[in-house]
Amino acid sequence: MPSPKNNPKGRILVQTVPTLIPFTEVESGVFQVAMILSNKNHRVTMTAQGAIPEKKKRPGRKAIGIRLERKKDASLLNWNLKRPYPPEKIHIPIPVAAEPCVRVGDIVQTGQKIAEPKGPGGVSLHASMPGVVERIENFPDAVGRKSLMIEIRKHGEPKPIPAAEARKGWTEIPAEELLRIFQYSGLVTTDPRMEPVHVKLGRHAGARTIIINGCEPEPYITGEQVLTLSHPVEILKGAELLKKALGAVPTPINFRGSEMGAVPATVDPQKIKIGAEKIIFALENSNLEMMELIKSKIYFLKWEHAEVRSVPALYPQGLESTLLQAWFPGEEEKAVVFPASTAFAAYEAVALGKSFYEKVVTVGGECVVEPRSLWLPIGISFHDAIQACKGVMREPQKILMGGPMAGTVQATSEVPVMVGTTAILALPKEVVKDAIAEPCIRCNLCVDHCPVSLSPAMITLAADQKEFATAEEWGVSECIECGNCAYVCPSKRPMLELIRLARSRGEAAVGHG
Amino acid sequence: MAEATLSYKRVLPPHIHSTASLAKRNWGQLIALAPLFVTACLTGHAEILRVLLICLVSAVAFEFLAGKLFHKKESLRNGEAVLAAALFSLLMPSRCPSEVVILGVFSAVFAAKELFGGTGNYLLHPLLLARVFLQLCFPKVMSEPMLLAGDGNIWVLAAIGLGGIIFLKQKQGYWKTPILFMATCFICEALLGGQAMPLTFFSAVLFTAFFLLADPVTLPLTRRGTMLFVLCAALLSSRLSSEGFSIQGVGYAILLMNLLTPWLEVWLKPTPYKTKNQFKATYLS
Numbered sequence: 001m002p003s004p005k006n007n008p009k010g011r012i013l014v015q016t017v018p019t020l021i022p023f024t025e026v027e028s029g030v031f032q033v034a035m036i037l038s039n040k041n042h043r044v045t046m047t048a049q050g051a052i053p054e055k056k057k058r059p060g061r062k063a064i065g066i067r068l069e070r071k072k073d074a075s076l077l078n079w080n081l082k083r084p085y086p087p088e089k090i091h092i093p094i095p096v097a098a099e100p101c102v103r104v105g106d107i108v109q110t111g112q113k114i115a116e117p118k119g120p121g122g123v124s125l126h127a128s129m130p131g132v133v134e135r136i137e138n139f140p141d142a143v144g145r146k147s148l149m150i151e152i153r154k155h156g157e158p159k160p161i162p163a164a165e166a167r168k169g170w171t172e173i174p175a176e177e178l179l180r181i182f183q184y185s186g187l188v189t190t191d192p193r194m195e196p197v198h199v200k201l202g203r204h205a206g207a208r209t210i211i212i213n214g215c216e217p218e219p220y221i222t223g224e225q226v227l228t229l230s231h232p233v234e235i236l237k238g239a240e241l242l243k244k245a246l247g248a249v250p251t252p253i254n255f256r257g258s259e260m261g262a263v264p265a266t267v268d269p270q271k272i273k274i275g276a277e278k279i280i281f282a283l284e285n286s287n288l289e290m291m292e293l294i295k296s297k298i299y300f301l302k303w304e305h306a307e308v309r310s311v312p313a314l315y316p317q318g319l320e321s322t323l324l325q326a327w328f329p330g331e332e333e334k335a336v337v338f339p340a341s342t343a344f345a346a347y348e349a350v351a352l353g354k355s356f357y358e359k360v361v362t363v364g365g366e367c368v369v370e371p372r373s374l375w376l377p378i379g380i381s382f383h384d385a386i387q388a389c390k391g392v393m394r395e396p397q398k399i400l401m402g403g404p405m406a407g408t409v410q411a412t413s414e415v416p417v418m419v420g421t422t423a424i425l426a427l428p429k430e431v432v433k434d435a436i437a438e439p440c441i442r443c444n445l446c447v448d449h450c451p452v453s454l455s456p457a458m459i460t461l462a463a464d465q466k467e468f469a470t471a472e473e474w475g476v477s478e479c480i481e482c483g484n485c486a487y488v489c490p491s492k493r494p495m496l497e498l499i500r501l502a503r504s505r506g507e508a509a510v511g512h513g
Numbered sequence: 514m515a516e517a518t519l520s521y522k523r524v525l526p527p528h529i530h531s532t533a534s535l536a537k538r539n540w541g542q543l544i545a546l547a548p549l550f551v552t553a554c555l556t557g558h559a560e561i562l563r564v565l566l567i568c569l570v571s572a573v574a575f576e577f578l579a580g581k582l583f584h585k586k587e588s589l590r591n592g593e594a595v596l597a598a599a600l601f602s603l604l605m606p607s608r609c610p611s612e613v614v615i616l617g618v619f620s621a622v623f624a625a626k627e628l629f630g631g632t633g634n635y636l637l638h639p640l641l642l643a644r645v646f647l648q649l650c651f652p653k654v655m656s657e658p659m660l661l662a663g664d665g666n667i668w669v670l671a672a673i674g675l676g677g678i679i680f681l682k683q684k685q686g687y688w689k690t691p692i693l694f695m696a697t698c699f700i701c702e703a704l705l706g707g708q709a710m711p712l713t714f715f716s717a718v719l720f721t722a723f724f725l726l727a728d729p730v731t732l733p734l735t736r737r738g739t740m741l742f743v744l745c746a747a748l749l750s751s752r753l754s755s756e757g758f759s760i761q762g763v764g765y766a767i768l769l770m771n772l773l774t775p776w777l778e779v780w781l782k783p784t785p786y787k788t789k790n791q792f793k794a795t796y797l798s
């Protein structure tokens with residue numbers, strides 16, 4: 001295949017490809033961009049003056065996944081990010097490693113610190129709405145437990161938040177200082193794992209690559225996409241900050257009895273100081289505008305160390321673990337993944353000095369009147385969030401936190417939005433209908449669709465027979481609980497229930513034995 | 514006792530499911546079989562309908578009985594009994610006496626399937642097992658001409674081919690399985706020669722590839738295992754009976770391979786991602 005360099009006209013390379021998107025004018029016609037989707041290796045080829053050289057074919061595994069109905073268009077119709085009117089009350093969950101520093105009756109402002117970090121692994125917590133601290137008690141949360149939360153009641157009329165001012169010299173801040181800023185801005189990764197950013201950076205010290213994840217393999221969810229389209233440069237700058245912060249030698253953190261963040265013995269502290277070398281922006285290949293946009297931004301920022309890579313729009317391709325598997329097989333420790341929204345929050349924390357108290361969440365599902373992605377203050381209840389999107393048209397069958405493939409069902413809509421909430425979905429019974437489980441007919445579909453190459457049928461058959469040792473032997477502990485096997489199963493077997501059962505029993509057996 | 518109360522609540526993800534179901538699979542296969550029955554009637558083999566009718570009635574009756582005995586009713590609800598009856602009627606000689614057919618259906622549906630644990634749990638292909646059983650008990654009756662072997666004609670072959678295309682279109686199974694089976698049989702045949710009735714041979718091969726191997730229950734639970742299974746089955750069935758490929762030979766070959774299935778499964782189990790990479794990191798770098 002000719003490369004753009006020896007292509008005299010500087011025109012677009014055309015492969016024999018299934019889809020060819022017509023040329024588009026980006027950035028006042030400077031660029032002519034062709035998106036070429038090849039079957040095997042989805043790549044973007046772009047030529048212009050000083051064309052970006054064609055990348056070598058990466059060795060990679062064949063992407064395993066299922067093509068879901070994406071259903072994203074509904075929430076993309078309203079794609080300007082708005083903020084809802086402050087609700088009556090919010091309940092802000094307090095992270096484990098934080099200590100409340102306000103008392104009942106205190107009046108707090110937006111962004112004011114309401115909890116102090118406990119130890120080096122903790123993060124501070126900030127009020128997401130002005131008001132009065134009403135109670136500090138246990139309330140039900142969205143993962144089915146009760147946890148300590150600060151209830152803030154609206155007090156007086158909300159004042160408009162003053163426009164943030166740029167911190168002076170923020171590009172020069174050294175890595176250790178960046179970690180401290182992240183910690184005291186309350187920065188937590190915006191995926192369901194909710195790990196403090198400085199802890200995660202410390203845990204991955206020595207990694208050479210930062211992957212900024214703009215993929216959302218789950219249906220309905222568009223938060224990252226909308227945020228990336230509206231703030232591409234901020235996200236890239238945030239990625240640069242995260243990359244720099246990776247150069248800090250981490251302090252060991254004693255977290256639940258185990259040392260975290262300590263420098264692994266194999267990594268030379270001197271090498272850590274270099275920080276990461278590369279930024280990869282991971283996008284789904286269905287998001288062509290987004291790829292064009294980020295590519296052109298990177299090009300004009302003249303960042304040699306940044307690149308856009310696409311993943312096939314398959315579930316679960318684009319989750320943190322599958323990204324690492326696809327691009328760094330066998331050497332996952334060489335890269336660290338952050339969601340694009342975390343990079344944005346990092347930018348705001350460092351450049352604008354804004355603490356982390358709100359995030360972009362998709363409120364969607366067929367039952368919502370106006371599905372959209374919007375800024376939600378952490379702690380707003382699901383009910384108020386849905387009301388901010390004009391409420392529901394009809395009674396939903398299930399309210400989910402997260403997507404339909406991996407989300408959790410909510411018993412009530414009075415639970416608060418957490419940092420890890422990516423979406424609030426109200427789904428009708430046509431979509432989430434229950435099925436009767438039938439016996440396994442050994443059709444092999446689940447084996448074909450498991451992204452970590454397990455044999456889900458064997459594992460669940462063993463769990464069904466209470467043979468938890470066998471399940472362990474067949475690798476149940478490696479399951480990433482993506483739900484693919486349960487999705488494809490024609491018998492509608494309760495795969496994840498069985499897998500979790502096998503896991504808990506298997507661990508118990510190992511623990512006792 | 515905690516062990517006794519294993520109940521699954523459907524609150525765990527995923528909350529959406531594919532539209533595939535057992536009923537869809539079974540009825541899909543029945544649709545793929547339909548052209549064969551229609552052609553049989555049109556080309557003067559209408560007596561197959563008598564066998565079909567007996568099979569249907571007795572299969573449904575035995576499934577009903579089994580459902581009552583073992584307290585389950587899946588097999589009736591998802592069309593499994595009907596599919597078994599239709600397939601079994603094709604495995605029987607067209608002029609077979611009714612009581613032999615009923616005995617066959619009993620041994621297939623009740624003995625070989627439900628007594629082994631019903632849907633998804635049997636080790637040996639129930640229809641072929643019943644067929645082999647009848648063969649041993651009534652050798653004379655069972656060597657009468659059947660639709661697929663003996664008086665096969667070009668139209669029957671075309672109907673099976675059409676059924677195969679319908680089957681592949683439904684994407685129920687793995688398309689490589691029937692193709693591999695057919696290719697191996699044809700190659701064996703070309704190398705070894707000696708097929709007196711090429712039409713019969715073709716229809717038997719096609720029928721086995723598309724309909725007898727379509728039941729995944731007795732196949733290994735890995736793709737590689739399935740491929741090996743099919744390859745061995747094809748080689749065996751080409752060589753097992755003296756007159757070359759025949760439905761009887763297929764019966765023995767598949768049943769023999771069925772016995773090896775659990776072993777194939779463990780031997781060719783998929784390598785988990787992590788294990789594979791650990792291996793690579795340790796030995797290949």
Ligand code: SF4
Pocket residue numbers: 449450451452453454455456478479480481482483484485486495499
């Ligand atoms: S076994 Fe686990 S990792 Fe594999 S498909 Fe099922 S849920 Fe996903």
Ligand code: SF4
Pocket residue numbers: 439440441442443444445446447456457485488489490491492493
């Ligand atoms: S997909 Fe379901 S029926 Fe098929 S092998 Fe897996 S568990 Fe069994």
